[in-house]
Amino acid sequence: SAAPQATADLPALVAQVQIPYQRFVLDNGLTVIVHEDRKAPVVGVAVWYNVGSKDEPKGQTGFAHLFEHLMFNGSENAPQDYFQYLAEMGATDYNGTTNFDRTNYFQTVPRPALERALWLESDRMGYLLGAVTQEKLDNQRGVVQNEKRQGDNQPGGLVFYELLKTLFPEGHPYHHSVIGSMADLDAASMDDVRKWFTDKYGPNNATLVMAGDVSAAEAKVLAEKYFGPIARGPVNTPKAADVPTLAQDVRTVMKDQVAATRVTRYWPAPGITDADLTALNVGTSILGGLASSRLDEVLVRDEQLAVAVSAGNFDFQRVGILSVSATAKPGVDVAALEARLDELVA
Known part of the structure; x- marks a missing residue:
């Protein structure tokens, strides 16, 4: 018979769970976090921007997500689709996401492609606007609106809108969804693109993460080389938001073409x-x-x-x-x- 299992000492187990990392900040305010892991010759690269849908002003709902799409449509020195560049260098697990609080961009690349990945990320951080055109904006507006239609037409696709509207009052930063409204997406202009990039996408509003086959010393040299010349931008102070208390319980019944309740x-x-x-x-x-x-x-x-x-x-x-x-x-x-x-x- 199997021997009885000893009761684990929880604090001791927790103490063993460690992901060592080093953190440093460039002169332009970019925060860099490095985790060295030599098990495989790959590096995960991610850039996190301290801005999300809760920071959108009235009349610009959905803009943080729309801008995320534009970040893949080429920059001044890398004018082609970024997914093409990433595929060419053998990257895996690459994409971007937006939520209420942050926007991030990530890829895992072979170690020899690390510099190219950092160059691409730095180019769209510092040199995006010269490559953004009205045609690209219109194209990505259509892509995002199609994503919204797909989500809205899924079973239960309208529930989250109702939830946000009910829990968070008008004017609350979490009152509107990340995808935004069709009307606000239609109204997004090139001036909005320029202002969002200038106000929200400076290096001092971002965190660069490298995890994998790279040391902190190597990462610091590379971060300085590719991101160091980018000028600081305004600091985005995330909108404050209270946890609301409903005046009374709210009961809502929503019907959809689904077999279960x-x-x-x-x-x-x-x-x-x-x-x-x-x-x-x-x-x-x-x-x-x-x-x-x-x-x-x-x-x-x-x-x-x-x-x-x-x-x-x-x-x-x-x-x-x-x-x-x-x-x-x-x-x-x-x-x-x-x-x-x-x-x-x-």
Whole structure:
């Protein structure tokens, strides 16, 4: 028979989880983080910009994401599509993403291609505007709007809009979605592009990360070489945002062409800097974030009221959204499932 497993000392286990890194800041304000890992001859390169959709002014919703698309359409010294350059150098896992709080660009490249990857990232950080044209703006506007149509037409695709509108009042930085409105996307102009780039994309508003087959000493030389000459820009101070309290509970029923009925509870929650964040994340995982969770045990396996459950905390910089959900088993009274879900959450 197997020997009994010794109880692990949790603090000791946690202490073993370390990702060593070095951090330094260039004279122009660019923060550089380096993690050396020689297991494979590749380097992950990422640039994170301290700007997201919550920083968009009224009438420019969706612009942070639209601008992310423009960053792949060529720069002054690399005028072709960036995906072409990345494929040519053997890059993998390359893309960009935008959310409420930040925009990032990333790629994993063979070690011999590291300098070329850094040159490309530095060129679009410092020398983008000369390559942006009205034609490129119109093209990417259409791409983003098509992405919005695809998302909106998926089952449940309109739920998140309703959620943001309900939890966060008009004027709150998290009231609108990252994808934005069709009208605001239509209104985006070349002047908006120039102002966004000038105000938000300076090196002092960014963090460069290199992880893999590179030392901190090597990375510092390369960062200085390619990013050092780029001038500082304005500092983007992320918009402040309170965690709202609803005047009363809000109940919304939305219908779609789906075979199942889902009941979900949402609450506004604190953001990533709050002392309660870990407790919220662990608590929702215990409640419904694991196959062995309490909601699974009771609603799916024991009482068979639901075919699926979930719980989680979407933690953003200033706020979070805590959710608990159950999808009714066919033939089950939804009101009964809802009442039981509320009992378990309480």
